[in-house]
Amino acid sequence: MVRGLLCVALLLVTVAARAETWPDKEWAKGALLAGPAVDALNAYAFPPRDDATRQGIRTDALLVIRDGVVIYERYAAPTIASTPHLTWSISKSLMATVLGVAYGENRFKLTDPAARFYPPMKQHPTVTMADLLHWASGLDWQEDYEYAPLKSSVVAMLYTRGRGDMAEFAADTERAAAPGQAFRYSSGDSNILSAALKGMLGHKAYMSYPWDVLFKPLGIRNATWETDADETFVASSYAYLTARDLARVGLLMARNGRWGDQQLLPQEWVAFNRQPFDSYKAGQDEAVPGGHWWLNREVQGAARPWPDAPADTFAALGHWGQALYVMPDEHLVIVRYGDDRDGSYRHNELLKRVLAAVQP
Amino acid sequence: MIRRRPFTRLFLLLLLAVAGWVWHERVNLQAFPDIIAAYTAKEYCSCRYVANNPADYCRGYVKQYVPTSAFSDNPERSEVTASGLGRTHTARWMGERQGCRLVP
Numbered sequence: 001m002v003r004g005l006l007c008v009a010l011l012l013v014t015v016a017a018r019a020e021t022w023p024d025k026e027w028a029k030g031a032l033l034a035g036p037a038v039d040a041l042n043a044y045a046f047p048p049r050d051d052a053t054r055q056g057i058r059t060d061a062l063l064v065i066r067d068g069v070v071i072y073e074r075y076a077a078p079t080i081a082s083t084p085h086l087t088w089s090i091s092k093s094l095m096a097t098v099l100g101v102a103y104g105e106n107r108f109k110l111t112d113p114a115a116r117f118y119p120p121m122k123q124h125p126t127v128t129m130a131d132l133l134h135w136a137s138g139l140d141w142q143e144d145y146e147y148a149p150l151k152s153s154v155v156a157m158l159y160t161r162g163r164g165d166m167a168e169f170a171a172d173t174e175r176a177a178a179p180g181q182a183f184r185y186s187s188g189d190s191n192i193l194s195a196a197l198k199g200m201l202g203h204k205a206y207m208s209y210p211w212d213v214l215f216k217p218l219g220i221r222n223a224t225w226e227t228d229a230d231e232t233f234v235a236s237s238y239a240y241l242t243a244r245d246l247a248r249v250g251l252l253m254a255r256n257g258r259w260g261d262q263q264l265l266p267q268e269w270v271a272f273n274r275q276p277f278d279s280y281k282a283g284q285d286e287a288v289p290g291g292h293w294w295l296n297r298e299v300q301g302a303a304r305p306w307p308d309a310p311a312d313t314f315a316a317l318g319h320w321g322q323a324l325y326v327m328p329d330e331h332l333v334i335v336r337y338g339d340d341r342d343g344s345y346r347h348n349e350l351l352k353r354v355l356a357a358v359q360p
Numbered sequence: 361m362i363r364r365r366p367f368t369r370l371f372l373l374l375l376l377a378v379a380g381w382v383w384h385e386r387v388n389l390q391a392f393p394d395i396i397a398a399y400t401a402k403e404y405c406s407c408r409y410v411a412n413n414p415a416d417y418c419r420g421y422v423k424q425y426v427p428t429s430a431f432s433d434n435p436e437r438s439e440v441t442a443s444g445l446g447r448t449h450t451a452r453w454m455g456e457r458q459g460c461r462l463v464p
Contacts, residue, residue: 051420078413085411149395150388159398160391163462211457224410226459240410240459339421 021068022260023219023251027244030069033357038072041353045336046076054341059321060085061243061337064354066330068251071358073243084224084240085337088318091225092190094210095235096133096273096292097249099197100257100265101213107200110272114192117199120171121192127179129196132189133291134277140176141186154187158237165230167195183280183289187236190292194235207231217264218252220245237319243335246324250333253293253314254326274314286347287315308352321345332358393445396426398462400442404431405451405460409438 021028045059060079064072079085087094102108108117110130115121127137142153149155153173156162162169170188177184198206210233215223223245226238233239241249252258253273257265273291280289282302287294296306296313304311309327316324321338325347334354338345382389400422407418415433430443438453440460451460 078417083411083413086406150385150392155395155399156388156391159402159462160394161387163398164464222456224457224459226406226410226461229461229464231458238406238459240406 023068023244023248025219027065027070027247028068030066030071032070033064033072035357037353037357037359041072041350041357042074044349044353046074049076054339055344056342057321057345058339058341059336060339061335063243063247063335064358065247065251065333066358070244072354075243079337081244082222082242084222084242084245086318086322087239087241087246087316087337088237088320088322089187089190090246090316090318090322090324091235091237091239092187093273093293093316093324094214094239094249095190095194095197095233097252097265098210098214099129099133099193099292100269100273102197102200102209103269104264104266108196114196117196118167118171118192119199120168121196123171124175124179129193130272130291131180132193132196133272134180134183134279135185135189135289135292136180136183136277136279137186137189137192138175138177138179138181138184139170139173139186139188141170141173141184141188143185143187154236157188157191158234163228165232166191166228166234166236167232168230171195181279183277183284185285185289190236191232191234193292194233198232203231214249214264215245217259217262218245218248220248243337247333247335249316250324250326250335254328254331254333256328287317290314306348306351308348308355313351315347317347323347325351330355330358394447394449396424396428396444397442397447398449398451399424400428400431400444401440401449401451402460402462404433404442405438405440405453408433408440409453410459 045062047057049058059076061075108129112129113125114127114132115125131137142151144152157166157169170192201209210225224240225233227233256267257270273293275290276295276297276299277289282300287305288297288299294315294317296304296309298304310329312329313327321340323336325334404418404422407413407421428442428444432441441450449462451462453460
């Protein structure tokens with residue numbers, strides 16, 4: 001009798017697991033969205049494109065996945081489904097995901113000083129892995145891009161003084177505040193994390209690690225991750241993925257680090273990614289920083305960054321409008337690539353229109 | 361003295377301030393002219409050889425408010441060279457996984 005019940009229970013669990021859709025070589029395609037709400041979404045995301053002035057919203061790709069199935073997909077030339085698009089700072093969250101696998105392999109603890117894995121950080125011996133993941137190293141970093149190129153640490157790191165060894169360039173930055181005490185968005189922090197991972201693994205294993213532990217298990221076949229001259233992955237900026245492949249990372253995160261029956265990331269790691277950094281002050285950035293991901297959470301009584309999206313929404317965000325949005329409760333993953341040069345694109349507006357379009 | 365040459369004094373003071381600023385920012389100022397050539401070479405290379413976009417699109421994609429003076433794309437070697445503000449930089453496609461990188 002008990003055995004019979006157990007069998008039934010097991011069968012139910014199996015059926016439930018089977019009911020979950022995962023992409024194989026390709027994503028499954030569901031009934032594509034249509035109707036006035038979809039027209040409103042298209043009107044916002046894909047207005048006529050002006051390549052002379054480069055003004056306005058310039059979406060390259062928009063992909064919506066619900067329950068593991070494609071329900072909306074559109075590209076603007078020259079981007080197509082097979083284009084590995086530059087993700088810019090989405091790369092930071094990808095590095096966090098790769099680090100999550102290393103965390104699950106017990107290669108480091110969040111409280112470990114980065115200097116343990118990356119000797120140039122001995123200049124800042126108390127900066128921990130968690131501090132770097134919170135963008136709270138306390139280093140005197142200048143994150144401006146093209147509007148303040150003279151003083152920009154990012155521009156110097158990517159194109160001039162730092163490009164030979166970006167992590168070392170970042171580690172050589174002077175201290176401005178005590179580590180872990182204040183949020184200060186820094187591409188330098190992300191590249192120090194990348195170098196720390198290299199220190200954990202050794203050069204050879206590191207060079208194939210993102211493919212071995214993340215891209216291949218997820219079925220991502222053409223990812224590019226550029227390195228500096230020291231062969232450290234440019235975790236701040238230079239990962240390239242197709243929209244469909246980036247959505248696989250989104251689905252992994254939406255399902256709490258699980259891919260099929262494999263728990264690729266420890267659940268506690270995803271919980272850390274999604275936990276707001278407690279020293280973040282509301283309004284310091286466009287969304288609330290978690291562990292190298294961006295959150296749509298209320299902090300210190302301030303409204304959510306994207307009020308029309310649910311509070312459990314989290315995202316990986318990049319320069320010029322790159323975004324991977326994850327809404328676990330809505331079973332939604334949204335990839336948006338763009339080439340926005342004037343900052344007129346609004347996450348909240350896009351999310352609002354996607355949510356309206358997916359209503360049954 | 362002060363009353364007779366107020367402009368000379370002001371000019372000297374200004375010159376001193378500028379000199380001080382130049383000294384303070386010497387490292388940044390020295391690297392500054394490299395940005396446009398390095399940016400153009402690297403981002404064009406990735407646009408063309410990593411993302412596989414058409415050449416004319418990539419030329420527009422990397423355009424900035426600072427002009428470039430020379431540009432060459434050598435598809436056989438997957439190598440891109442750009443010049444601007446008197447500096448020249450080259451980026452090379454290293455392979456499927458590693459994409460493009462500025463060569464020293």
